[in-house]
Amino acid sequence: MSATRSFGDLGRSLTVQGRVIYALILREMQSRFGRSNIGYLWALVEPLLLVGVFTLGYVAIGRRSPPQGMEFLPFLATSIIAYLSMRNIASRMSSAIxxxxxxxxxxxxxxxxxxxxxxxxxxxxxIAVFVVIIGGGVILGFASPPDRPFLLLVTVIYTALLGAGIGMLLGAITMNFPWVDHFMRPTWRLMLWISGIFFTLKQLPMSVQDILVWNPILHVIELMRAAYFAQVEPYRVSYGYVNWWILITTFMGLLCERMFRDRRKEK
Known part of the structure; x- marks a missing residue:
């Protein structure tokens, strides 16, 4: 009887918690996108604008196609959507509390x-933006379907988890040090240019590679392209390195959140 009662209590607790999460998501949807459809549209427009800008940049410097036989739309869209999504996840989670x-x-x-x-x-x-843009490109003939769809999905999950780990750590730190949020804004702008969005690691001199290879965002972008294109093999990047970043940032985020919460109670 006690085991049955315990399972029943656990089920009721999970149901209540699920309703709480659902209510929070609905609240976040209103604050994130507003009550009109324009907010949802901007989630598509922003990556499309960046894809267009970088495409024009490629043409302006005389490059007609990305390296290693990759197609323009998947080459730019995978990296841009991954970067924007990771930035949004980290930024939104860091300010959640x-x-x-x-x-x-x-x-x-x-x-x-x-x-x-x-x-x-x-x-x-x-995921929705990724499916709409890539799927639209495939339907319109601007892109081929991904060669390794399951691995691509795994990499999408890694991207979200990395953003979550960074966001949890930043959120815990900014509880006591709000100025960190102002420091992160230019940092994210810098990451836009050094995370492999418009280049591949192989194209760079070895001395530059040795520096940029420490960037976990570059790892997920390179891995995402390798998952999309069969002819692209991971070069100096790995899921194991991203794993360590996810584990360390998540652990440190939870630890700092607990420490800072207790300090605030003491005050």
Missing amino acids: ESNRSLLLFPQVTPFDLMLGRLLLETATF
Whole structure:
């Protein structure tokens, strides 16, 4: 009887927590996209604009096609969507606690729920934008279907988890040090140019490779292209390295959040 009762209590707790997460996601959708469809449209327009800008840049410098026989749309779209989604996941999760502090007055809502709600919404947006842009390119004849769809899905999940780990760590730090958020804005702009969005690691001199290979965002972008194109093999990048970043940032984020929460209670 006790085991049955325990399972019943666990089921009720999970049901309540699921409803809390669902309510938080609906709330985040309104704040993220607004009540009109324009907000949802911008999620598509932003990566499309960047794809167009970088395509014009390639043409302007005399390059007619990306390296290793890759097609333009998947070459740029995979990297741009991955970068924007990771940035959005990390930024939105890092501000989840501070911008929704009033919700923590409800006993059912925890800081982890706030971050999880934003993670699920941004990941769903990431996947939807990816499918629409790549799928549209395939239908219109601008791209071929991915050669390794399952591996591509795995890499999409890695991208979301990396953004989540970075976001949890930044969110815990900015609880006590709000100025970190201002420091991250130019950092994300820098990452746009050094994360392999418009180039591949093989194209760079070895001395530059030795520096940029420490960047985990470059790893997921290179791995995503390798998953999309059969002729592209991972070069100096690995899922294992991204794994370590995900584990370390998530652990440090949870640890710092607990430490800073206790310090605030003492104050």
